[in-house]
Amino acid sequence: MREAIDGAFGNPSSRHWAGLPAKQMVETARSQLADLLGCAPDEVVFTSGGSEANNLALKGVFFASKRQRRHVVTSRVEHPAIVEPLRFLERLGAEVSWLPVDRTGRIDPDDLRKAITADTILVSIMHANNEVGTIQPIADCAAIARERGVPFHTDAAQSIGKIPTRVDELGVNLMSVAGHKVYAPKGVGALYVRGGTALESLVHGAGHEGGRRAGTESALLAAALGQAAVLAADLSGVPRVEAMRDRFWRALRDRFGDGVVLNGHPVHRLPNTLNVSFVGRVGADILAALDGVAASTGSACHSGRVELSPVLEAMGVAPEAGMGAIRFSIGRATTEDEIDAVVAALSDALSAGDPA
Numbered sequence: 001m002r003e004a005i006d007g008a009f010g011n012p013s014s015r016h017w018a019g020l021p022a023k024q025m026v027e028t029a030r031s032q033l034a035d036l037l038g039c040a041p042d043e044v045v046f047t048s049g050g051s052e053a054n055n056l057a058l059k060g061v062f063f064a065s066k067r068q069r070r071h072v073v074t075s076r077v078e079h080p081a082i083v084e085p086l087r088f089l090e091r092l093g094a095e096v097s098w099l100p101v102d103r104t105g106r107i108d109p110d111d112l113r114k115a116i117t118a119d120t121i122l123v124s125i126m127h128a129n130n131e132v133g134t135i136q137p138i139a140d141c142a143a144i145a146r147e148r149g150v151p152f153h154t155d156a157a158q159s160i161g162k163i164p165t166r167v168d169e170l171g172v173n174l175m176s177v178a179g180h181k182v183y184a185p186k187g188v189g190a191l192y193v194r195g196g197t198a199l200e201s202l203v204h205g206a207g208h209e210g211g212r213r214a215g216t217e218s219a220l221l222a223a224a225l226g227q228a229a230v231l232a233a234d235l236s237g238v239p240r241v242e243a244m245r246d247r248f249w250r251a252l253r254d255r256f257g258d259g260v261v262l263n264g265h266p267v268h269r270l271p272n273t274l275n276v277s278f279v280g281r282v283g284a285d286i287l288a289a290l291d292g293v294a295a296s297t298g299s300a301c302h303s304g305r306v307e308l309s310p311v312l313e314a315m316g317v318a319p320e321a322g323m324g325a326i327r328f329s330i331g332r333a334t335t336e337d338e339i340d341a342v343v344a345a346l347s348d349a350l351s352a353g354d355p356a
Contacts, residue, residue: 001185004220012217013208022219029226036229037175037192038166045191045209046222050157050178051081053191054124056202056213057153057174058085061122062094063200071119075099075107076314079130082155083310086124095119104265105134105315112141116148124153127165127175131298131311131327132264133273135163142171151197157181157189161232162241162270173197179221183332184228188221237332242271244330244339249274251343256350261321263298263312272331277317278324278350286326289349293342298325 004025010018012026027041034041047053062070072089074082076098086096097115099107107125116123123145128135138154145152156165157178167175174197179188193199193212205214252260256278263275275298278286283297298309308322317325328342
């Protein structure tokens with residue numbers, strides 16, 4: 001990024017002396033991300049983040065179909081960046097099937113098989129859940145869609161750099177990437193678009209990004225995402241992250257016993273995500289007492305009433321457990337001392353007051 005600021009500051013679409021270095025930086029980054037995903041560089045479209053990538057995939061396929069067919073299949077545990085664009089498309093006449101999940105947050109591929117119709121234009125199932133970390137059987141689901149001639153999109157914002165995300169191994173036509181989830185800056189992402197996939201542009205203008213996304217490219221952000229992709233390709237540090245997550249969970253169980261429960265799949269889950277419920281408590285109250293801890297809650301309290309997140313609700317999590325849900329995320333730099341400090345802080349916070 002420093003190099004882009006100091007030297008490659010021209011317009012990447014210009015052919016003069018100031019633009020060519022910027023162009024080279026963007027294309028190098030495109031190749032770096034393509035290497036991570038296992039695709040051709042020209043199948044990578046840079047975006048402003050995962051949300052734009054998801055919008056481009058969903059709306060792009062819908063509008064490219066010219067609404068001759070208009071059925072989309074997704075799940076009930078998707079990120080809002082999938083749910084809200086689909087709600088928008090419903091207002092334009094789209095028909096959306098929302099697949100249920102089991103108690104661990106996983107869909108049943110047989111439900112997908114039954115949901116696809118002759119009018120289905122797209123299946124969109126997230127690779128891994130942003131709240132509980134459950135990993136979906138994407139390869140199996142994509143194979144079902146492929147048998148029916150339906151393109152398959154996956155939101156891989158949470159999984160890039162944590163588990164393998166090679167597009168051919170997963171069998172997907174479209175894949176969304178969020179830069180800040182893989183240690184790139186906020187404000188950059190990408191959409192993988194398999195060659196031959198019909199996609200209408202979301203942002204119209206000049207012919208940037210192969211005509212799929214207009215707007216002057218940011219060499220600064222693209223270079224950062226490209227370098228992050230190079231680092232993310234090395235998964236050798238992931239077992240350590242997983243070990244930290246498991247150490248954290250054991251410590252919570254040792255300290256709180258049956259007062260803490262795991263949300264998500266016990267095996268098919270991200271190595272860095274630990275979503276737990278403190279039974280009978282309110283997650284927001286616990287977080288408020290954890291000074292210096294960055295985590296998120298799976299419930300919201302409105303006028304004294306706690307509402308579960310749509311993900312936990314779809315999983316059938318009981319309200320008395322779901323209202324105390326907190327998602328903790330382990331990073332590559334997280335230490336054992338930090339884990340121990342959080343467990344101690346939780347112990348102090350939960351012993352300070354009576355259960356809600």
